[in-house]
Amino acid sequence: TAYDYVIVGAGVGGIIAADRLSEAGKKVLLLERGGPSTGETGGHYNAPWAMGTNLTKFDIPGLFESLFSDPDPWYWCQDVTVFAGCLLGGGATLNGGLYWYPTDADFSVENGWPSGWQDHAQYTNAVIARLPSTDHPSTDGQRYLEQTFGVMQQLLEPQGYRQLTINDEPNSKDHVYGHSAFDFIDGKRAGPVATYLQTAKVRPNFTYKDFVYVSSVVRNGSQITGVRTNDTSLGSGGVVSLTPNGRVILSSGSYGTSRILFQSGIGPSDMLALVKNNVEAAVHLPLQSQWINLPVGMNVSDNPSINLVFTHPSVDSYDNWADVWTDPRPADAAQYLKNQSGVFASASPRVNFWRAYAGSDGITRFMQGTVRPGAGSVDTTNPYNASQVFTITAYLSQGVTSRGRLGVNGSLTGMPLVNPWFQDPVDKAVLLEGIKDIVSGISAVPNLTLITPDNHTTIDAYVDTYDPASMDSNHWVGAAKIGTDPTTAVVNTNAKVFGTNNLFVIDASIIPALPMGNPQGMIMSVAEQATAKILALVGGP
Ligand code: 6FA
Numbered sequence: 023t024a025y026d027y028v029i030v031g032a033g034v035g036g037i038i039a040a041d042r043l044s045e046a047g048k049k050v051l052l053l054e055r056g057g058p059s060t061g062e063t064g065g066h067y068n069a070p071w072a073m074g075t076n077l078t079k080f081d082i083p084g085l086f087e088s089l090f091s092d093p094d095p096w097y098w099c100q101d102v103t104v105f106a107g108c109l110l111g112g113g114a115t116l117n118g119g120l121y122w123y124p125t126d127a128d129f130s131v132e133n134g135w136p137s138g139w140q141d142h143a144q145y146t147n148a149v150i151a152r153l154p155s156t157d158h159p160s161t162d163g164q165r166y167l168e169q170t171f172g173v174m175q176q177l178l179e180p181q182g183y184r185q186l187t188i189n190d191e192p193n194s195k196d197h198v199y200g201h202s203a204f205d206f207i208d209g210k211r212a213g214p215v216a217t218y219l220q221t222a223k224v225r226p227n228f229t230y231k232d233f234v235y236v237s238s239v240v241r242n243g244s245q246i247t248g249v250r251t252n253d254t255s256l257g258s259g260g261v262v263s264l265t266p267n268g269r270v271i272l273s274s275g276s277y278g279t280s281r282i283l284f285q286s287g288i289g290p291s292d293m294l295a296l297v298k299n300n301v302e303a304a305v306h307l308p309l310q311s312q313w314i315n316l317p318v319g320m321n322v323s324d325n326p327s328i329n330l331v332f333t334h335p336s337v338d339s340y341d342n343w344a345d346v347w348t349d350p351r352p353a354d355a356a357q358y359l360k361n362q363s364g365v366f367a368s369a370s371p372r373v374n375f376w377r378a379y380a381g382s383d384g385i386t387r388f389m390q391g392t393v394r395p396g397a398g399s400v401d402t403t404n405p406y407n408a409s410q411v412f413t414i415t416a417y418l419s420q421g422v423t424s425r426g427r428l429g430v431n432g433s434l435t436g437m438p439l440v441n442p443w444f445q446d447p448v449d450k451a452v453l454l455e456g457i458k459d460i461v462s463g464i465s466a467v468p469n470l471t472l473i474t475p476d477n478h479t480t481i482d483a484y485v486d487t488y489d490p491a492s493m494d495s496n497h498w499v500g501a502a503k504i505g506t507d508p509t510t511a512v513v514n515t516n517a518k519v520f521g522t523n524n525l526f527v528i529d530a531s532i533i534p535a536l537p538m539g540n541p542q543g544m545i546m547s548v549a550e551q552a553t554a555k556i557l558a559l560v561g562g563p
């Protein structure tokens with residue numbers, strides 16, 4: 023069978039593209055290397071206390087933190103050294119669920135977007151119509167485990183912060199705080215899987231295949247003629263064919279899409295040389311004369327993030343979420359099973375806040391704070407009460423100028439090659455200033471204690487010696503950056519890979535610079551806008 027559009031990767035970008043293209047009547051094949059995730063999709067990875075229900079690890083928001091302590095975390099991509107989801111829904115199936123409507127500034131020319139992309143409102147509104155956010159995900163409308171909200175109120179109000187419903191005023195991101203907002207519906211993880219995929223699935227012109235691994239596209243110079251998979255039922259040698267004028271869309275995430283491009287002979291010569299030296303991959307690599315030299319993997323950014331750990335007597339650390347999988351608090355588990363209400367209806371974050379900073383280079387950068395009960399690690403020489411622990415993660419958000427590089431090694435494992443955090447000293451200076459501002463208010467809040475760093479460590483020393491690996495925010499963007507110049511960008515303003523006729527990218531990798539908040543909301547809006555541009559582009563199926 024031949025398809026008008028083959029989309030590689032059923033994550034945030036791929037599912038939305040598949041829904042909109044099939045809605046337009048195109049014959050669409052969506053390929054995913056992983057398998058089912060939520061109960062509705064056929065997943066059955068259930069906590070012992072949720073056995074016999076349709077509520078998997080990927081449905082129950084309160085199991086989010088258990089993703090990081092699971093002895094068999096099969097859902098992470100095993101061939102990428104940082105966190106990435108390799109199952110239906112991609113990152114949206116295992117992320118924290120924080121969901122921010124993008125701001126106008128996120129799509130500005132100053133933030134790296136080419137002209138023609140600024141009118142994001144119609145696309146963002148389309149996203150909101152399909153999946154509105156909620157800052158009270160429990161089905162009874164109540165908020166649970168809210169103690170950190172009161173503490174943050176006492177910490178932030180004296181510093182001039184104003185409380186708001188964050189997604190009601192997306193453009194207000196200076197001195198604001200509010201309840202965390204999520205992409206959950208009916209007390210369950212939702213995202214694109216529970217929304218866009220549902221409408222796509224019922225269309226006869228849409229096909230979804232899971233457990234299909236795509237290694238490369240097949241191309242004749244600039245013309246893509248097929249998609250190479252490990253599934254011979256899809257075509258001779260596993261190659262899926264395209265209808266005349268058919269197109270391929272890569273939506274395999276920052277690491278996945280880059281690896282497919284490399285194996286298709288598209289990217290920097292050092293990465294293509296690694297493919298050439300890899301016995302299995304070399305067989306399908308186009309001849310060197312056909313290589314397309316583009317900066318794939320260059321220009322990546324990710325929010326530098328630093329954790330501050332506190333105790334406050336009012337706070338319930340929720341036992342640091344340690345027992346939620348095997349031994350949850352019985353009343354909370356029962357309440358959730360009954361009607362998807364209570365603590366388990368939310369992921370761990372409870373409060374988010376933002377503040378603008380003027381950098382010494384004249385660039386405005388924003389700091390985002392995410393507050394949650396519990397802590398990943400505590401480092402103190404003082405005694406502390408573990409039941410009262412909570413964490414503020416301070417992220418440098420929009421305005422980050424540092425860039426790094428991602429790519430593969432000789433085994434084609436995806437990995438950061440140059441860390442993107444704090445390459446520019448001004449980025450570091452601004453986040454440091456923001457962290458100092460946060461802690462400057464501690465003494466005004468009775469019984470609030472900073473335990474990491476402890477009182478023997480200065481904030482400067484803490485930030486200076488912070489383990490770079492812990493600065494990873496999992497928000498990789500820019501590996502196949504959008505732009506107008508193939509020396510600095512990988513896709514053109516229609517998300518088409520330079521030097522090709524019919525290869526496109528719709529995922530986090532085309533985003534040129536970090537948005538204000540955690541990126542899923544922005545990726546969704548980007549997917550809507552990119553799909554509209556591709557449909558409007560002449561020469562397609
Ligand atoms: N973003 C938010 O906005 N809010 C959050 O709370 C948040 N939290 C996290 C988080 O806690 C973790 C641990 C991680 C890893 C990410 C978080 N993010 C958060 C970031 C957000 O999830 C990602 O930015 C977002 O998912 C990226 O969307 P993309 O469309 O770019 O890519 P995905 O990873 O979602 O999907 C790629 C899909 O392609 C996967 O399903 C994968 O299995 C598939 N794939 C990859 N290679 C393939 C291949 N060769 N063949 C076939 N399929 C392939």
Ligand code: ABL
Pocket residue numbers: 087090117118119120370371392394398494495496497540
């Ligand atoms: C995000 O956007 C980040 O990518 C995640 O790192 C973050 O979750 C979620 N949102 C929620 O804020 C954190 C967990 O809370 C930690 O327990 C975990 O150690 C960390 O991710 C790993 O990166």
